[in-house]
Amino acid sequence: MKKFKYSVAAMLLTFSALGLITSHSQAQSMSDAVYRGLGEKTGISKIVADFLAVVTNDQRISAAFAETDMERLALMLTEQFCELSGGPCKYSGKDMTSAHQSMKINNAQFNALAEDLQIAMEKHQIASSVQNKLIAKLAPMQRHIVTR
Ligand code: HEM
Structure with missing residues (x-):
């Protein structure tokens, strides 16, 4: 159970990091x-x-x-x-x-x-x-x- 909790947290972190990267590159592609x-x-x-x-x-x-x-x-x-x-x-x-x-x-x-x-x-x-x-x-x- 503990292990499962950690992997959910890791997944959430990965998704939010991916989201950040995507929005950053979108902003960059608009500004240039x-x-x-x-x-x-x-x-x-x-x-x-x-x-x-x-x-x-x-x-x-x-x-x-x-x-x-x-x-x-x-x-x-x-x-x-x-x-x-x-x-x-x-x-x-x-x-x-x-x-x-x-x-x-x-x-x-x-x-x-x-x-x-x-x-x-x-x-x-x-x-x-x-x-x-x-x-x-x-x-x-x-x-x-x-x-x-
Ligand atoms: C949006 C309009 C303009 C922009 C963006 C612009 C931009 C520039 C830039 C970047 C320089 C170089 C500065 C340097 O040497 O460090 C410059 C120099 C110069 N500009 Fe403009 N300029 C504009 C309008 C004009 C107009 C309307 C004239 C004259 C009809 C003009 C005449 C000159 C001349 C003669 C130089 C060279 C000065 C020298 O020999 O040191 N510029 N300009």
Whole structure:
């Protein structure tokens, strides 16, 4: 009888542990869904490369990037989008205020850049729900970036 009691307890423990593991991995798969939708780190770096190509050909904003180290910018944006989308990265660049405060960026320029990112994501056939979620993560940065 004693032995039976212990095995019931062991079974209950095993089930609750399994439940914990399952709910943990479900939570994780939901929180990195956007990251996976973007094609993870490799996909994000390809999107960023095309994004910067669109930006540097966009007459509305290209002048702002004339003196920019585009290789560093690509790395920083890849890290930033990876982290924002729930991926396993840590953005190591400047905060958005420090990075942009000397540029006197206006709303039209901000919107132009967001549009260029959408063009790049569209080119990579990213699902529109995933595109919208990344754009939604960037939207709150507008008040730090737009100073004019
Ligand atoms: C959601 C909008 C934006 C995001 C997420 C963003 C993100 C970034 C990031 C991560 C960096 C790198 C910072 C570093 O080097 O440590 C950066 C730099 C830069 N951003 Fe933005 N940016 C945005 C909007 C804009 C706009 C609208 C412009 C101009 C039209 C702009 C122009 C630049 C330039 C020129 C640099 C390079 C600065 C340098 O050479 O040091 N950004 N941005």
